[in-house]
Amino acid sequence: MSLPTLGVALPLDGLRLHRSWIIESQRDLEIQDFFWAEVLNGDWAPLAEGIRKELDGYQGRLGIHGPFWGFTIASLDPDVRALVSRRMDQGLDVCAALGATQMVIHSPYTTWDYNNLDYNPGARAKVVERTHDTLAAAVRRAEDMGVTLVIENIEDCDPADRVALARSFDSPAVRVSIDTGHAHYAHVSTGAPPVDFYVTAAGDMLHHVHLQDSDGYADRHWNPGEGSIVWPQVFRTLATLTSNPRLILEVRNKDLVRAGADHLIGLGLAV
Template structure:
């Protein structure tokens, strides 16, 4: 019998302090959430890195960060704003280098509106890809040299294939796909997107990261696992062929739900 997949979690350093033993006991995947804000990235973030390194003494698991995303569009059509987004991505990679992190989550440029309009005007589908390249191409070499994979997370995405095709267009190990189960479930329930397990199957070998959160198909709930209506057996069945490539990161609004969520999934024989 194969062992159950090991769950990781996303959390700020204050929560790392309380869950340190749980993380280190099984060297679980960890995603640090302290570096998403502009004021942090524009300021002196080194003390946060120093604190993380001290807290994670003895940790040998796979470490990542949630990259900056507030107000950022990696396919922004305005060149001045696009330059700012590139700068934020570069700042995030600098943090990864200082931490020794090997993954950075960034947000998809695709919107619900795009789903109905990308093919309304000739060339718009390719335009999104080209603009994303203009944003990310300047930092790809840095990511590759640092061994950091930028994983593109679905936000409003209704078409699970478009983001995979965007990632593949870079032809680089430094750009891959992320799925957020709650975002996919929202898109399924509210905009007619496929169910969450279809998102997983679409991503296939490009899936290197997944945010596990429960939701009701109406909003971005980030509930504890088991509190919503995501079909978890179907999700984990779709993940099974991928082995341990995707980092299974519980991203919950209430961090006190991390351990109960892990226990709930273990009780179903899905993960631990």
């Protein structure tokens, strides 16, 4: 079995820095310039043009991190849900401009939800209902565009909740993402299962992974090897899937992202 090829999440400056490394292996790439409201509400065309220029010769799988700051996709406030729907549409505008085929969005499930959804009658179904209200138009548009929305775990304690939410859309345009550092935080600090269990729960609904390490106390976004995630077990579990998820290094220090890649490559887990 061939080893998976690592991808990377970068803003334009990081893309410029690591461009040759990305293009020589046609690594999966996630652009991270377009989750800020100030960018989406402004004239982002020159930024998109700058990214397109750097992608000359690139033939890998391209995605973006969609907007997420300041809201949940299952807000109780209908006015907020309308705003979030607009943000999703703006993110898809960026996908169209760049030719991206994937957009990362954030899970609505919180630690509070884990302890309270089943205590409050009907609350679990209401989260799904509100998420559908928020994302319905975006999902239809994503289907037409050939874009997949991947829902990333944030505080999720039960990895099955997000998978069930994605399945509820019954659409090829909605799948699941795992952030390894978020999962490890939830495992150590809130009693969630370990990272590989998140992979197992997602199964072939998993189309995207953020690879980052942590001590389990905070969302560190360290390079793999700097924290306490058991990477061989994570990759053994990933190897059981047929969905070929994009394995995206998402670390805080973009200048040193290749050190994290080198650690995983040195363990014989990826190339």
